[in-house]
Each structure stands twice: as C-alpha cells, then as structure tokens.
Amino acid sequence: MSLKIITDPDKPTTLALEGRLDTHTAPELEQALDRMLMSAGIRRLVFDLGKLEYLSSAGVRCFVRARKILEPVGGKIAIVNPQPAVQKVLDIVKAIPAGGVFKSVAELDAYLDEMQRKVREGE
C-alpha cells in the first residue's frame, strides 16, 4: 500500500490510499494516523480511496479508530470516492456513518463549502 498525505491550508487533511489495505498494511496506516492525530490538532480527516483496491476488516478498524479519536473532540472523518469492492465492505460493517461517504472530491468540496458557510453565518 502506498500512502500519501496531502495538506492544503484551505482544506482538511487528506490521506490518499492506494493499493491494498489489509492485515499487513493496516499497521502502517495506523501508525501514520497516530502520528498525525496526536501531534497536529487535526479535526477533519479525509480518506481518498479512489485508488484503494482492497479493504479488509483490519483496514476498517483504522477508520473506526480514527473516528474514536476524532469524534469525541468534535472532529469528523470523511471517505471519498470508494471503489465498488471497498464500498461493499464499508456497507457491510457500516464503519462510516451515512453522510460521511462521498462519491467524489467535488461532492465533498461542495459539502465542506456548505459547512463553512454555516459556520460563518454563526449556526
């Protein structure tokens, strides 16, 4: 698996995953996540799964752990662009709440813009 961390000051931190996220590669992601989430005050985390071919429960556990860490402090994770095989696993284990999965980056951007607008308007 290859892991790319994209940080853009205007956008939430994005983790682009590629290849397979399974028993063997999950620990790698887990460590990367721990490093990021412990150090920086990241509140929002986006997983871009456009190039992820394979996901097993070990990988799912990473997402769930990320949620366990972020959500108590008001953070959120979002999944973007999951491929059918990956989507199927996510659907079965219901790892991401409804509304946390987006078909494309554009869809996510639209959603984030909307959230920002609401924050600005003081809601």
Add this chain to the structure above:
Amino acid sequence: MQAFRTVRGRLLFWVLAVTVPIYAAALYMSYQATAERLEAGAARDADELAARLAADIDTVIRPIEGGIRTVAHQLEEVNPPPEQYALRIHGILNAWPEVYGSTIAAEARAFAPYYYRRAGLIAYADLASASYGYATLPWYRRAADTLQPVWSAPYFDAGGGETWMITYSVPFFRAGREGKRELAGVVTADLALDWVRSSAARVRLPPFTAGWLASPPSAHDFITPIGNADVRGAAAVRPAAEDMLSKGRTFGFVREEANGEASYLAVRNLQTLQWRLMLVMSRSQLLAEARAVLRRQLWLGAAGLVLLVAAISFVATGVSRPIRRLADAVGGAKDGDLDFPLPQARRDETGVLTAALARLRDSLKQHVQLRAASIAAESRLEHELQIAASIQQSMLPRRAANPLPPGVEVAAALIPARRVGGDLYDYFTLRDGRLLFAIGDVSDKGIPAALFMARVSGLIRVLGSAGEPPEKILAELNEKLAEGNEACMFVTVGCGTLDAADGRLRYASAGHDAPLLRRPDGSVTELPTDNGPAIGIEAHVEYVATETRLASGETLVLFTDGVTEATARDGAALGVDRLGKLLGQAGAERLVQGVLAALNDGMTGYHVDDDLTLMAISRTQPPQRHCFEPDLANDGVRQALAWLRGVLATHVDAARITDAELIAEELLTNLARVARERGPVRVSMECALAAAEILLVFRDDAAPFDPLAQAAPRLTDDIHARSVGGLGIHLVREIANDVRYTRERGENVLEVRLNRKTEEA
C-alpha cells in the same frame, strides 16, 4: 339554437311556422275585401251624388229648355213683328226666375232687344248696337250655323250681367220663298250660374271627400266646388278626370303631388250640359276603416298567438318536465349507485317510461348484486389459486436446501399453463450419494391436474427416499395411483438415478418422452429407454430400467410435452428434433435458460398452451481440490492469499476473487492471532472450484471455536458504543453464500461457499 333542442322549442317553432303565415294570409285577404267593399261603396256614393246633382240641375234646366224652344216655336208659327219681341222676352223672364236675361235676335236685320234683371227690376239693353255686334258672337253664331238649340260654354258676362253665365240659344225659322224654312232669328235665355253654385254648395259630401262640378274644357272653365270643397283643389285632378273620361273609366286613383297621398277619383258625366262631376276621396281616409278593422284583427290575432304560445308551452312543459326529471333522476345515479328514486309515475307515456326505467333499475341492481357476489367468489377462488400456485412451487426442489452430489449440476424450470399445473419434477441426493431425479406430466391441466401432481410428487419423494430403484418406484407409484382412480387420471413419469462418481445412469420410464442426451461436442441423441405404460391406468405393471453411463460433460435433458408441443408461428410444433437444436449451451443452467429464451423470443417465439417442464442434469468434471498449508507464524496469511489468487485467477471474475481473498484474510488473521496468543496452530486450507460455486474449507487444530456462534458486532453510528473488533467474521458471513462450521476429528472445520457469480443486488 339551444331552444330548438327542447320539445317546447320545436313545438313552438313548427306550430307558429304553420299558423302565422295562414293568419297573415287571412288578414291580408280580409283587409283586401274590406278595402274593395269600401271602394265599391265610394264609387256607388259618387254615382248617387252625380245622379242627384244632375237631377237638381235638370229640374232647373229642362223646363227652361222646353220653354225657350216653345217660344221659338211660337215665333215661327205666329211670326210676330219684332216690336212684339219685348213682350215675349218679358214672358220668359217672368216664367223662370233662374233666367237672368233674354233676347230675341233677328236674322234679317240688326234687331235684338235684351232684357235682364238688375237690382230686382228688369233692365233693357240693345244688343244690336254697333259696339256689340251680336251676329258674330258665339251665342248667336253657333245656333244660327247649326240651326239647333245649343248651350254655350260658361262665360263671365262682363258689361252685361257681371256674373258667370251660360246661354241657351234656340234658332227660330219662318217660311221663306219657295216654301223653304229659313232662319228668322235666335231666342236666347241667359242663366246665371249662381244657382248652380249654391245648389252644388248645398250638397252634403261624404266624409273625406271633395267634389267639383266642372264644365267641359273650354277657354273659360267654370268650376264650382261641391259641398264645402276648396275650389283650388280641382285644378289638380282635372287632367286626370278628363283622361279617365276619355277612356270611359269612372273610378281610379290620383296621387296628389303635394304630399304624395293617393286618392280615389270618381268622375261622372252629367246628362245635361255635358258637365263633369269630380269626386276625390282620400284613400288613406277611405281605407281608415279597413285599417281599423285590420288593426283590431291584428290585436286579436296577436292575443290569439300569445295564448297559443302559452298553451303550447304549457303542454310541452308538461311533456318535457317529467322526462327531464326522469333524466335527472337517472343521471344522478353516480358510481353505480342504483338506489336513486324515480319520480311519481304519471298516467301518460312518461309514466310508462318511468315504470320501464324502474324495472330496468331494479333488474340492473339485482344484476349488480349478483355480479358483486360472483366477483367476490371469483376473487376468493383467485386468492386460493394464488396460494395453491405458491404451494405447488414450494413442492419443487430448491437448490439451497438440497445439496447436490459433487460433479453434478441440475437446473430445471416449470411453467404452468394456468395458475397451477400438472407437471412435476424432483431431484435429491440419496443417502448413498446418488442423485435421484424424476419428471412427470399429469394428463389434463389446471386444478385437477395440480391435485394429482401433488400426490405423485409426494409419493415419489417417499418412494425415492426409501432407496428403491427407479423401476420399482414407478411400479409402486402405479400400484398406489391405479387403485381407486375414479377420475381416471394418469401421469407419465420418467425417473432415474445418477451416480456422480462414475456416471452410472439408471432410468425407467412410464409412458414419458425419452430424455435427450447432449454430448460435450453439442451432438444430441435420444436416451434409449424401455418405455412402460403411463401410471394410473392399470394395476400391476412391471417397469424395466435401462442402464447407461453419463460421461463427464454430458447433459441429460428431460422435458414434458409442453416443450415439444410448443407451436411456432407457422403452426408447426417444436418437436424433439428442433428441441435438440436448441440445446446449444453446455452446462445445465445455461442450457435450460437457453431453451426458455428461445421459446420466449419475440421474433421466433413459440406459443405454449400446456404445462411446460424442462430439467437438465449435467455431469461436470469433479471439482479439483487445491490445498495449501500456510505457516501462520511466518507470513502465512500473505502467502495463503497469494496462493488463493493464483488458484482462482482466470476462473473467477476479479470481484469474486477479492471476496474470496477477504474471507480468507479475515479467517486466517483470526487464526494467526490465536496462534500468537496461545501457541502454534496447524492450519490447512482447501479451495474447490465447482461449476457454480467456490468452496473454501479451513481446518485448524486449535481449541474448539465456532465463529458463527459469536454475537454480531454492534454496528451503530455511535462511535462510543461501537466495537472495534468482530468485524472480520461479520464480513465473512455477509459476503459468503453459505458458511458451515463442524468439529471433525479434533479439528475446527469451516466450509465457506461462494457463488461464482455475484448476485446483482
């Protein structure tokens, strides 16, 4: 023309269309008759008036004429000397007061004493004076020339009487030489016309009438009004009157130029003096009476028409209102509500109609009730049929509940012609591992066939499960069904067993069509059978089975006659030969689907009107089993997955490979954890690729552990309540089509089945 669409409108239209012209014609004729009567009356009045005036004038004129002629006669007889003329003249003046003046003028010499009345006295004038010169004057000349008494035209006697006069001149004679009568002179009498004027003025004219008395046309017309007429009016009618006289007419029209009013003009010639009487009657006034009559008749007629219209309206409304009420009553029956009331029946045609409608409504109501009851019954029956159909479908074997021996693939389809049918098929694995299969076709269709089919089906199950060979099953079946077969129903059955291991096929047939055998190269032959009689007809029948071998890749195709008797568009039945050509696809499932698709194809489609059953039994290559023993302590999971990918590659599509991998990873990861925590575990993994499914078997020698017995993880959205672990087994159960756990010979055995095709969910 809305009104024309009603009975009243049409009745009114036609009655008025007939009566109004007749009435108008009658009015016109009546008016004409009145006008003619009035005109005739006016003409008669004119005649009477003319006669009276003529008589008045004649009573004055005739005696004077007679008198003067007598004087002339005496002058001839007596031949007195001219000195005595004065005496005679005085006699004339004394005799007739109407005579204004008179003279006796001699022919031989100028001698003409003239006496006339003036201021009550008799005055004298000598007409023989040179200034007067009577011999050339008309009153003398005309009488002297014609030798006849003549009346002069009226003239104004200026210098004499200073009044309008006419003069009567009568010639007198004496005996001349040679005894010839020769003119001696002329006796005259002048009549002043004042008496004519007053006489005419005394006449009372009929109303709206003006009249004039006029002399014949001459240089000095004398015209005097009759009654109180205006003399000036005469000039206008004079030419018309003369015109009428010349044409011999007495009654006609004139149009006054001043106001254009038409008038009647009556003209009469008086016998004496040739004077004319002209009467003008205003036509409008004369016809006023006729018009008054006309007006009265018009009012009367209008009133009559109003009454007529009212009467027609009343009658028409009496006819149409009940009809309308009926229509409203019937039209108000909405949504099948037939309880609408009808109006009270009358004693006319509407009443008959009302009664007829009431009968119609009641019988319709009855009919609707009956229909509703029958619909209810039908729907009940339909519901029962629906249930029956689903029960019948449930009698057919289901693949999941009926594991086939390895190396055998079975596919079947049964399509009843009606909701339920008399076809049947069954297959199941016997205790010894052989496959028992049967196909049957009950005579007849529908419910009776379905009931019979249910019995046959059940018996085959029972007899087959008891391990009887096919021929015995048929014989037993026949014994059971032939006895007390009151309905005389029968069933053809083909029944056989297949040994998946070596392909031995034992088949017996009770009147059923011989199955077809499809070889891997696509060729099709009929399976040789020893066909017995159909079941249920006669008891105690022995059936004979034939034994053959179904080689790997061969397919046995069983069918009922619904398939071979399906008719193509050209009317020809499908037949066994053409069915054989439809068996293009290898593999039981695809073969059955291929035939069904060909039968249903829109272009070349077949018409099927019998229950249709098709069953294919393929003997596939026994699935190859691949084995791998991962060393979990040594990156075994990764190696196992790589091995599995290798086994499945090219045989199974990528999505299914991923699923299999996922299952293997989850299970092996769990075992790896157990090994880490509790010491080494020996794991073996098996993968078998069957025709329709992938079988994965995991064996391990760890402590007994049934992963399927674990509670499902909590998958709520609430991240606090959510479990992080337990997802793996959950994934496996969700993805696999079948997972079974057994503990065998000290090993945990987990069999996971995965269809080769992913369901399109």
